[in-house]
Amino acid sequence: MSTHLNTQGQDHQYLNYPEEDHAASLQADPELVGRWLKGWALARGTATPVAEHGGWFVDVGWPEQKARYVFPAVLPGIADLAHTISEPWIFLKTCASAAALRAMLPAHWIMQRPGYMMTLASSMPEVPDLPAGYKLDATLAQSISTVRVLTIDDEIAASGRIVLVDGLAIYDSIETQAAHQRRGLGRLLMKQLESIAAGHGIHGGALVATPQGRTLYASLGWELHSLYSTAVIQAPA
Incomplete structure (x- = not known):
């Protein structure tokens, strides 16, 4: 948000x-x-x-x-x-x-x-291939993990994080920079985060989406929980 x-x-x-x-x-x-x-x-x-x-x-x-x-x-x-x-x-x-x-x-x-407010009942973290010209940077921790998609020059193209709370993955600060949108980075980022959660045995998630983000999350299997x-x-x- x-x-x-x-x-x-x-x-x-x-x-x-x-x-x-x-x-x-x-x-x-x-x-x-x-x-x-x-x-x-x-x-x-x-x-x-x-x-x-x-x-x-x-x-x-x-x-x-x-x-x-x-x-x-x-x-x-x-x-x-x-x-x-x-x-x-x-x-x-x-x-x-x-x-x-x-x-x-x-x-x-x-x-x-x-x-x-959107929820993910069960994740299928099949991570797409990384587009040419980008690389991944992940900081993994027991409770909070951050994933960034970087350009070859280390410019942040997309970023997001998850917090594992009471058996649920909370997705936060999911963002793709304007110059790097429509290249599949948002989908890649979300699947990377899902994969991290799945590695901890957690397949359910929650987040609050903007009007723009709601479309992406819905395409990835997220469902509207409430306004x-x-x-x-x-x-x-």
Whole structure:
């Protein structure tokens, strides 16, 4: 997931984002969401999530993301919580549609681009061949592993990592640089990460996808678990 934010005045484009009827009705598994968030916090080096308000609170500590609250559904306490927050860069995230979250928030909260929580039930890590002009760089560890696709000149073309949490592989920071897209590097990267997880006996996975990433993951056998919507109070320009 990205920490890049949208400018003021762009809120409403996300309320009208085309969402399939069945996607808006999907109910997230709270246990899965909790495991994903635990892995996300480990991958990003933030504080450990703690249970609050029916969801979780993470003290993130970044300049443009001080903290985040994550909820497995639209819960009544979200509205009360939102009215108590006036500080910028505190995020509210929930496994529900943007419209459902927006309806609970005061007007000064701004919706961010939509996300999609996705799951992989069983991996088949058949790694494609590496395209000419690229090489792999992998840092393997017991809990967190990173894979990078590099050019011959050591420029990062694509990168990603997995965190192994409670029998589940959490995929994080999956990114292919614009100049290297449409060359199969995203597919190669994901299969490399799947292979690492399989080497630890883990074949299930979870991630939160952008609209662009969702298409790639779906082509690799990932399924939509729930919508994932975000709102924040942005600092004045």
